[in-house]
Structure formats: structure tokens, C-alpha cells
Amino acid sequence: MSENLLDIKNLTVYYYRDGKPIKAVNDLSFSLGKGETLGLVGETGAGKTTTAKAILKLVPEPQGKYESGEILLDGKDVLKMSKGQLRRMRGHDVAMIFQDPMTSLNPVLTVGEQIAEVVRLHSKVSRAEATKKAQEMLEMVGISGSRYTAYPHEFSGGMKQRVVIAIALACNPRLLIADEPTTALDVTIQAQVLELIKDLKDKFNTSMLLITHDLGIVAEVCDKVAVIYAGEIVESGTAEDIFDRGTHPYTEGLFNCLPRLDSEEGERLNPIKGLAPDPMNLPAGCAFHPRCPYATDACRQSNPKPVEIEPGHFVKCHVRGIGKEDA
Secondary structure, eight states, X not given: OOSEEEEEEXXXXXXXXXXXXXXXXXXXXXXXXXXXXXXXXOOTTXXXXXXHHHHTTOSOTTTEEEEEEEEEETTEEGGGOOHHHHHHHHXXXXXXXXXXXXXXXXXXXXXXXXXXHHHXXXXXXXXXXXXXXXXXXXXXXXXXXXXXXXXXXXXXXXXXXHHXXXXXXXXXXXXXXXXXXXXXXXXXXXXXHHHHHHHHHHHHTOEEEEEESOHHHHHHHOSEEEEEETTEEEEEEEHHHHXXXXXXXXXXXXXXXXXXXXXXXXXXXXXXXSXXXXXXXOOSSSTTGGGOTTOOXXXXXXXXXXXXXXXXXXXXXXXXXXXXXXX
């Protein structure tokens, strides 16, 4: 059995509109070890959420289609699972924290009922035992168990996100997918929620896929980082590899967009020029070449293959991808 909990191999997912493909995820590969946290980083529209939904096989069909690839969870291909196997896997083995807690909760059920429902679905326990477990989960995320009977509208945004986390962790999943878990929250609450996720992850030894565009969050939480652009992983490695030795021009551009404490007064940020490509009309060659200051004819003509420039550090770039293969 693989030491990795999750192995995604050459995954391609398209959506179709009027018969034309929207190329959301393109030949994407990465792995996640047991107990590790991987940050999936990229701009809006890069394919991050589609990747997350694909892991749970939640890409809406028939408009969404898994064109090719494998999603191996402990060696078992999620894309080949039966409906019964998928029901057992979702929530029990893999759970997801969605980015907007306001729309993730059922407004007509109490928060306690919603946690207890997940417990009863995946564990053979009585209603009373599920209620007790739900109250314990509320306490674990910093909410009094007495608020079991409260409805979502009685909670603030940060408290709702804590409830969503309690639901996700109720059955001790082996993999937690957190899709922009702090986007809708103010900065102070963001820090509290992130600290809570980290503590609970460590307590249960849960692997985590953290989807975000916030590099500050990645630096604080993640062991490994994968940078995604136009549905492809363009660079991946440890957090240290990416933050200290980020090599792909897109990775470089992301860091140049960040304000620096040591910058001169009045110094302007250096954003990436242009816009992310339309997934219905991706450019030939490397998808980043229209925005890349280092683009060559090779970049316009062919899509580069990932190259290991140092152990575990992969880059997909004609210009910067100089490593073992070229030595």
C-alpha cells in the first residue's frame, strides 16, 4: 500500500457548454502523505475548487466530465467507486470545509442536528449517542454544547465556520479538504479559525488539502505547496522550496504581488500583467506564456513537462526547468 494517502495522477476534468469544453483541470498530478498538509495555490478560476470536488466525485454530471486520470485514496480509485462506496467515503474518509459557511448550513435544522446527522450516517450509534457526540464536537470547536438547539442564523460568520468544521471532523476523516476556509471572515476571526483547524488536524493526525490564494496562510499551515495555473500544477515542492526557491515565473509573479515590510515608501507592487486565460480558449504551448516576461518560441509552441530541479521540487517551465534531466 502506498505511503501516500492521496495520489492524483494525470487528472483531466472538463465542463461542457453548448458542446464546447471548458478545460477546468488539465493533466493534473500531485500526492499527499498521511498527516501532511498540502497548500493548493492559484488565482480565481485556476481549477482549485474543481480539483477538490473531483476528489469527492462531486463534479456535477453530465455537464462535468472526468476525461482521464486517477484519484487514488489509499490505493483505491475514487472514480471507480460505486454509489454506496462513495457515500461511505464522503464524510467518513474525506470531509470538506466549503468556503462560505453562510450557505453550507441548512437554515431549518439546528446546528446540533446537522452534526448529529453526519455521526449517525457514518457510525452505528443511537440518537442519544449522536447527540452527545455532536455536543462534544461543538465544545471542541469552542462553542458551548448547550447551543445544540440553536439555528444557523443565531451565529456569527466565524461561529458558523466553527460549526462547519465540527461537521467536517465529526467522524475523524483521514483527509480534510478546506476550500478557502477563511475567505468570508474578518482578519481576527481568520486567525482563530486557522489555529483551530491546525490544532484539530494535529489532534486527529488528519491529512489536509488547503485550497487558497493567500500565501500568508500557506506559509503558516502547509508542509507542501502546489502552484496551479489554468488547471495545471506548474510548480510543487515543500513550503521551503516554494517560499525560498520559487522558480516558475508564475510563482515569482505571485510573490511579487505581495507587499513587503522592507519596501521603500511609495514603492508600487508589481502585479502579474494580463488576465488568467479563458478555459474555453487556452493558449497553445505553455498556458502562462502570454503573461510571462521570459517567454520564448518554445513556450508558445509546446507545453513543458515537469522537471525535478532538486529532490521533490518540480517545475513545469521551458526557461526555468533546468534540473537533473539537463545536468
